[in-house]
Amino acid sequence: MRTLVSESQLKSPRGRAVYWTVFTVVAVAFTVAFVFPLLWMVLGAMKTAPELARVPPTLLPHSANVGAYVEAWDFMSLAHFFVNTVIVVLGAWLFQLAVDVPAAYALSKLKPKLGNVVLGMMLATLMLPASALLVPTYLTITDVPLLGVNLVNSPLAIWLPGAANAFNIYLLKRFFDQIPGELIEASTLDGAGPVRTMWRVVLPLSRPVLGVVSILSVVTAWKDFIWPLLVFSDPQAQTLSVALQRFAPDTPINLLLAGLVLASVPTVVVFLIFQRNILAGLTAGSVKG
Structure with a gap:
């Protein structure tokens, strides 16, 4: 070479x-x-x-x-906002797995009609800047179609719009494509339906990519700022990133920096612990053996 x-x-x-x-x-x-x-x-x-x-x-x-650091924790009541953030992050993670995994499995193994068109339309959303979607998404969560409910100040305003993640679906589909079709056929011959096959056959083989999707979902939800700032007008419902910005004008600069460090610790620790898993999961399924 x-x-x-x-x-x-x-x-x-x-x-x-x-x-x-x-x-x-x-x-x-x-x-x-x-x-x-x-x-x-x-x-x-x-x-x-x-x-x-x-x-x-x-x-x-x-x-x-x-x-x-202790003074900043008490001065800005960071414990309350840490709890808010953990609730938002766990819900976002569960909703993304619940939506993205079946969607990727259906596109990869069930081969629906116009599946490639649907995948292409989803990937096209990645070409749009996030700021271009803020207004239509906000109008949607203030008056949810068919239900007519307002989700402002509710964690659902974070969970539902982020549930269908085009990048995660594409990542999962690429991994599922590498799973031999013979395993799916064998499961079908044993009488298992699509849901049982996904649960008993596909998911146990997909732990690396599921770990990557989980880490990316958690880190993204933890550090998100613009969208939580829009949907959490109630100060007591805000996440950590939004609360720190609200406290900034009236907080000594050293305490604000301490709060920023405390808010950064979970994501830094997650990355340092799982960095090998992230790299392995991102490349898993990219090359056929």
Whole structure:
């Protein structure tokens, strides 16, 4: 296979030196670019408000105040908004699995008429900017068709619009396509219907991609801001991201940074724990063995 740098050049002392130098510089540059904002936020929460406003700014706090995190937790009543966010996230996760998995299974294994057209229309929604869908979606949840109910300040306003996720459906379908048709046929011959086949045969084989879809759903719902800001006008029903924005004007900057760090911890921990699963699940089913 022809590459930009030949194998013989890489094996030479000069080639190895250039390769590792470039690799190290690029790796360090990208690491600093991604880690520095997070590090600045964590250390900034330990500074006093005057120190944060100092010019030129300091990286390390002169006297680290770890108690700012406890103070921020109490000052902004973050426990209440953490509970709100957990409820919203768990519901969004369950609704997405309940809708996306059967939809992907039907498109992959049941082969409905015009299935490719339906899939193409769903994928076309990924080409639209999210901001273009805010107004029609908001008008829909304020007066749900046929039911005529208003879902503002209800978690259903988050759960229902996000249930059918085109990217998740496509990801699941691509994985289901790689499951041998012989297994489906064998299950059918044993008298199992489509639902039982999906539950007993397909889903146990799909744990990697289900894990990826679950992680993406949880992280997306946790960090979402614009849509919860629109649908939760009641301050007591708001999620963590919206509540922090509401507290920002009247909260000392160091406490606000502490609140942002606390709000970021769950998603960072989830990614660090499951990063291998995310990469494995995203590539699973992409290449036939």
